[in-house]
Amino acid sequence: MKLGFVLKNTGISATRYYFARLQEALWFRPLLSCLLSIAAALLAMLVEQIELSQSLPDISTASIEKLLTTIASSMLAIAVFAVGSMISAYASASSSATPRSFSLVVSDDVSQNALSTFIGAFIFSIVALVVLLNDFYTRAGRFVLFLLTIIVFAMVILSFVRWVDRIARLGRLGNTIDKVENATASAMTRHINNSNQGIIRPEGSMEAINANHVGYVQHIDIAKLQCLAETLKVRFTVEMxxxxxxxxxxxxxxxxxxxxxxxxxLQQKVAAAFVIGRQRTFESDPRFGLVVLSQIASRALSPAVNDEGTAIDILSTCLRLFTRYQQQTQENSQQMLYDRISIPPLNINDMFDDAFNAIARDGAYSIMVALRHQKSLHTLAMLGDAALRDAAQKHAKLALLHAKKQLKLAIEIDQVTALYHQNFGE
Structure with missing residues (x-):
């Protein structure tokens, strides 16, 4: 089973890719929140233009001032506390799982939204206090400011409650594994939805267009590459x-x-369709997610941790991912969108190497991990795809060889060997 990879216009465009990178930055949402807070505080002055403004209730300046002072005095401290808690969660994710999972943990929506709300509420209260105490607001303006203050106060409470629930889980090993699994599944689904939209590799001689510098390919703008190929009246076969x-x-x-x-x-125009960076990313790289899951399992199996249960959970996670991937691959039927772009396939053996090799090596000393490894690979072999079965059998044999070298009891070696022969008939 060859697994092709294409990015199309319904996948990740270059703009969406860079916007996703921007959203991962901790400063981005707080900055937006600050701008919206300033706009909201100044918006109340526009209510004076409404004809019914004088019929609105008259809210005293003192009551609004007390509310705003309360928010201003507490929000900055809460924001600092939130940042400290988030940093602790990030450190926990890096130490208990793998540093490669940091980008997923730091982009947690609930935590970033909570931090943005706290900082935005602080900025809103400061700006509103300055405007209020300098008598810029009249009767209608004070009423609207009072409503906005109540809304901001309610948002702070709701955000804090949601954030406390999330921060209790953020950075924990199980939560990090779930995030990596979801990111990998999304990348796989994106691959499947676009897998049939390129052309077959052209025959004949071809000219190589090389990269400009060293780095990992993070994203390919296939639409831009297709447009360039149409303009030049050529065909491109993606190699990277x-x-x-x-x-x-x-x-x-x-x-x-x-x-x-x-x-x-030509080299500059082709390179413009490729985003190359120092690190791999999850969005367009399904294999990276498998590598990260494997690294989490390897760390759990290290002598310092000796957490066999996490390795078994990772095997179950990989089983879910490959099962879903194979099922969706069979169901996928997309029309060709890029008639001048050929995308090389991903080999299922490479994906199995990413997911299972490290676990086979580092978990071979554990009879529980060795048996679960054999059972997981047998389940994948029974999904009905010949290439999948061949890859599963190859890696099951490799896991058996590792187990024979590291298991100390003959009865345990016989148990793993018998299970392998029962599953694959050798």
Whole structure:
């Protein structure tokens, strides 16, 4: 089973990709919240233009001032406390799971929204107090400011309650595994939805267009590459998929057809369709999620931790991911959108290497992990796909060889060996 990879217009565009990176920054949402808070505080002055403004209730300046002072004096302290708690959660995720999971933990929506609400409420109260105490608000303005203050106060309470529930879980190993699983499943689904929209690899001689610098391919803008191919009347075969390590001597694409464009200009235009960075990312790289899950299991199986249960949970997670992936691959039937772009397939053996090799090596000393490993691979082999079965059998045999070397009791070795022969008939 060959697993092709394409990004289309319903997947991640370049704009959405960069916006997703922006949302991961801790300063982005608080900045938006500050701007909205300032706008809300000044908005109350516009109510004077409404004809019915004089019929609104007259709220005293003192009552609003006390509410705003309470918010201003507490929100900054709560925001600092929130940042400290989030940093502790991030450190916990990096130490208990793997540093590669940090980007998923730091992009937690509930925590970022709570921090934004706390900082926004602080800015709102300060701006509103300044405007209020300088008599910029009249009767209608004070009433609207009072309503806005009550709304902000309610938002703070709701955000705090949600955040307390989330921070109790954020950074915990189980929560981190769930985040990695969800990110990997999304990347796999994105791959499946786009897997049939490229063309078959063209025949004949092709010219290599190399990368400009060293780094991991994080994203490919296939729509931009298709547009360039249409303009130049050529066809491109993508050589570097997301997750691949590029270098100046490694081809990003192979070009078939004649192009009159200057070589340097062509290389620059092709490279513009590729986002290359220092680290791999989850959005367009299903294999990276499998690598991270495998690293979490390896750390759990280290002598310092010796947590066999986490490794078994990771095996179950990989089983769910591959089962869902295989089922969705069979159901997928997308029309071709890119008639000038060919995408090389991902090999199922490579994905199994990412997911299972480290667990087979580091978990071979445990009879529980060894048996669960064999059972998980047998389940995948029974899904009905020949390539999947071959990959599962290959990795089951590898796991058996590791177990024979590390298990100390002959009865345990016989148990794993018997299970392997029962599952795969060798």
């Amino acid at each position: 998929l997301p997750g691949s390590l590029s270098a100046p001597n490694s081809p990003l694409v192979l070009m078939s057809g004649h192009c009159d464009l200057d070589r340097d200009d």
